[in-house]
Structure formats: structure tokens, C-alpha cells
Amino acid sequence: MNFATRAAELSDTIIADRHYLHQHAELSFQEHETTAYLVDQLTKLGIPVQSFEDYTGCIATIRGGQPGKTVMLRADIDALPIQENSGVEFESLHPGVMHACGHDCHASMLLGAARLLWERREELKGTVKLLFQAAEEVFIGSRYYWDKGYLSDVDAAMGMHVWPTVPSGKICVQDGPLMASCDNFKITVHGVSAHGSTPHQGRDAIVAASAIICNLQTIVSRVNSPLNSLVVSVGTIKAGTQFNIITDTAVMEGTVRAHTPEARGMVEETMRRIVNTTAEAMGCTAEMEYKYLEPPVRNDDIALNDIARGAARELYGSDVLCATPVATGSEDFSYLMDHIPASLFAFLGCYEEETGCVHPVHNEKFKINENILHMGAAQYAQFAADYLEQTAGGEGK
Numbered sequence: 001m002n003f004a005t006r007a008a009e010l011s012d013t014i015i016a017d018r019h020y021l022h023q024h025a026e027l028s029f030q031e032h033e034t035t036a037y038l039v040d041q042l043t044k045l046g047i048p049v050q051s052f053e054d055y056t057g058c059i060a061t062i063r064g065g066q067p068g069k070t071v072m073l074r075a076d077i078d079a080l081p082i083q084e085n086s087g088v089e090f091e092s093l094h095p096g097v098m099h100a101c102g103h104d105c106h107a108s109m110l111l112g113a114a115r116l117l118w119e120r121r122e123e124l125k126g127t128v129k130l131l132f133q134a135a136e137e138v139f140i141g142s143r144y145y146w147d148k149g150y151l152s153d154v155d156a157a158m159g160m161h162v163w164p165t166v167p168s169g170k171i172c173v174q175d176g177p178l179m180a181s182c183d184n185f186k187i188t189v190h191g192v193s194a195h196g197s198t199p200h201q202g203r204d205a206i207v208a209a210s211a212i213i214c215n216l217q218t219i220v221s222r223v224n225s226p227l228n229s230l231v232v233s234v235g236t237i238k239a240g241t242q243f244n245i246i247t248d249t250a251v252m253e254g255t256v257r258a259h260t261p262e263a264r265g266m267v268e269e270t271m272r273r274i275v276n277t278t279a280e281a282m283g284c285t286a287e288m289e290y291k292y293l294e295p296p297v298r299n300d301d302i303a304l305n306d307i308a309r310g311a312a313r314e315l316y317g318s319d320v321l322c323a324t325p326v327a328t329g330s331e332d333f334s335y336l337m338d339h340i341p342a343s344l345f346a347f348l349g350c351y352e353e354e355t356g357c358v359h360p361v362h363n364e365k366f367k368i369n370e371n372i373l374h375m376g377a378a379q380y381a382q383f384a385a386d387y388l389e390q391t392a393g394g395e396g397k
Contacts, residue, residue, distance in 0.1 A: 180296055
């Protein structure tokens with residue numbers, strides 16, 4: 001089966017869904033209106049859908065006419081705390097909340113895929129689960145659905161993101177690392193306060209914190225292999241109460257990004273050593289909190305990637321495929337990838353100078369050419385159908 005033509009016919013419906021979701025943007029864990037809309041649309045189609053009393057988001061299930069494995073398609077649904085300045089006529093109705101990362105696009109594309117697959121359900125050789133996931137922007141939204149067992153029967157999974165480093169209408173499914181892990185840290189330095197005119201009577205937490213910041217940079221430049229990409233960034237520092245006081249406390253927070261488990265795994269121990277010894281050298285003490293949030297996004301199942309690339313070619317020809325530099329941004333889908341080894345993440349390009357779609361995600365002016373959304377819906381559906389076809393006869397979990 002080929003979904004390209006039917007997806008194009010549904011383009012106006014997919015765009016209409018996107019307009020509603022964009023206008024009713026909601027922050028992480030607050031996607032109640034969004035969830036209600038999704039459940040309503042799926043229910044009207046006749047697709048069984050599961051929602052949750054204690055959590056936002058929902059899971060729709062399409063059982064094919066023939067037995068087989070279970071494949072999951074995922075879209076995220078939350079927005080960002082950004083005041084919109086995109087210039088679109090259907091801008092967010094909620095002040096200070098905007099779909100600036102394309103999650104409204106993902107949800108509308110997955111709704112489109114639901115329509116495509118439901119119409120052809122008797123031909124499917126297995127089951128398709130459609131996860132409309134809450135709270136991707138706060139790093140932990142995907143955990144609920146896996147940890148509660150709602151996805152324990154899934155054999156393979158695919159996520160997709162509209163992406164502004166890829167030309168509009170192109171599809172990127174590339175092997176290996178794609179997006180970075182995201183781990184965060186908080187460092188508190190304790191010194192001794194004194195008058196600013198007599199610094200020798202105190203232990204300056206700001207000076208110690210400054211030395212720690214500089215020394216942390218050696219993790220990337222001197223500890224990590226230059227062949228492994230790694231980012232260690234301090235994003236905030238809060239210290240001091242007045243210009244003439246040597247402060248006794250400084251608090252820093254930052255993030256660590258890596259594409260390999262090896263680079264990711266060595267940072268915490270190295271950081272703790274640097275923080276403690278640098279503070280001690282300055283006559284201070286320090287404590288550090290380190291949180292592992294999201295693993296890297298890696299497309300390591302080459303056979304599964306080939307199915308997704310084959311689906312794209314089947315839909316739109318070989319020229320639709322392209323590559324892109326790996327990103328140092330992170331993606332909550334990686335938690336599910338860690339638990340479902342047969343999984344992949346794809347990009348649908350949205351960079352287009354002619355229509356002014358040139359701004360990065362998380363930008364107040366982010367927008368896309370909506371005429372590409374039906375392509376994302378078709379790619380979701382084609383991948384699911386092709387995976388079930390090619391694995392027919394195999395036992396599910």
C-alpha cells in the first residue's frame with residue numbers, strides 16, 4: 001500500500017488540526033485541552049483510544065486485519081513558555097505560550113497517519129500504537145507511558161520531528177548518532193563572608209566558582225577525546241547580595257550534552273573531582289547535584305532505518321532523502337529508544353527561505369510551510385505498514 005496520494009488529499013484536514021493545536025498551545029503536564037481534542041478526533045474516527053486520569057496525552061490503537069507485531073508511532077504535544085511573534089494568522093490564544101518547537105505539527109501529522117492507517121486497517125499485518133506524548137519539553141514526559149506498562153507490547157517504534165536544518169519537504173533518516181543526551185547539574189560553593197575591603201578575612205565563593213567554571217572547560221578540551229562531541233555549559237550563576245560584601249555562597253547550574261555513552265559516562269566523576277579540588281584550593285567547599293535526564297538519540301538499528309528510508313522512497317522517490325549534521329539538542333523520545341531497541345528517529349525538513357521559514361526551534365518567530373505536513377503523515381503511516389509487512393509471521397513480544 002502507498003499512502004502518498006491519500007495523505008495529499010487529507011492535507012487540508014491535517015492543516016486544520018494543526019491550526020487548532022497551535023492556537024490552543026499548552027505547557028508540559030497542562031495539555032488537557034490538547035488531549036481532549038486528540039481523543040475527540042480519534043473517537044470520531046472510531047479508533048480506540050486510551051487516556052489517563054493522572055496524566056495528559058493519550059494512546060490510540062489500530063489493530064490490523066491480520067496478526068503480527070506491534071509498532072508504535074509517537075508525537076509530542078506540549079508547547080513552550082514563549083510569547084509568539086511568528087506572524088501567522090492562527091497564533092496562540094494563550095499569552096506567553098507557543099508551539100515554537102513544532103509539536104503541534106507532529107500531533108497533526110500523527111492524527112493524519114491515524115486516518116490513513118484506520119482506512120486501511122484490514123490490510124495491516126499487526127498492530128499500530130499511536131502515542132501522543134505529554135511533556136517532552138521537560139525531559140521526562142515519555143517515562144510515564146513506558147513505566148506504567150502501556151507500551152510493553154511494542155516491538156518497534158518511530159518518532160519524528162520537523163527540523164530547520166533540513167530543507168523543507170526532505171526526510172532525514174540517518175544511521176548512528178542524531179541528537180545528544182541531556183544531563184543537568186547544580187553546584188553550590190560555600191565560603192566565608194567578609195567585608196569587600198578585607199577579602200583576606202573571608203573565603204570568596206565567587207572567586208572559587210569562577211575558577212570552577214574555567215576548570216570545567218578542561219573536561220571537553222583535555223579529558224574527552226576530540227573525536228567525541230561533548231558540551232559542558234554553565235548557564236546560570238547566582239551569588240552575592242551587595243557590592244562590598246565577600247559572599248559566602250555561589251550557586252551554578254548547567255547542562256552536559258554528548259552523543260556517545262562513553263563521553264556521557266565519564267563526565268560526572270570528572271566534574272566532581274574538579275569541583276571539589278578547585279573549591280578546596282580556594283579555601284571553600286562545594287557540593288554537586290547531577291541529574292541524568294535524556295540519553296542520546298541514536299539510530300543504531302540499521303535494518304529498521306532501511307525500512308524507514310524505503311518507506312520514504314516508496315512515497316516520494318530517492319531524492320526526498322537527505323542527511324543533516326548531528327544536533328546537540330536533545331529529545332525525550334530517547335528514553336523510549338533505550339527501552340525499545342528497535343526504534344528510530346527521523347527529521348522532516350522545514351527550512352524554506354522563500355516563505356520565511358528560517359527560524360530555529362524555540363524561537364518566537366518559528367513557523368513552517370504547512371504544505372509539508374501531509375508528507376509527515378504519510379511517512380508515519382508508510383513506515384508502520386511496511387514494518388508490519390516485512391516482519392509478518394514473526395512473533396511479537
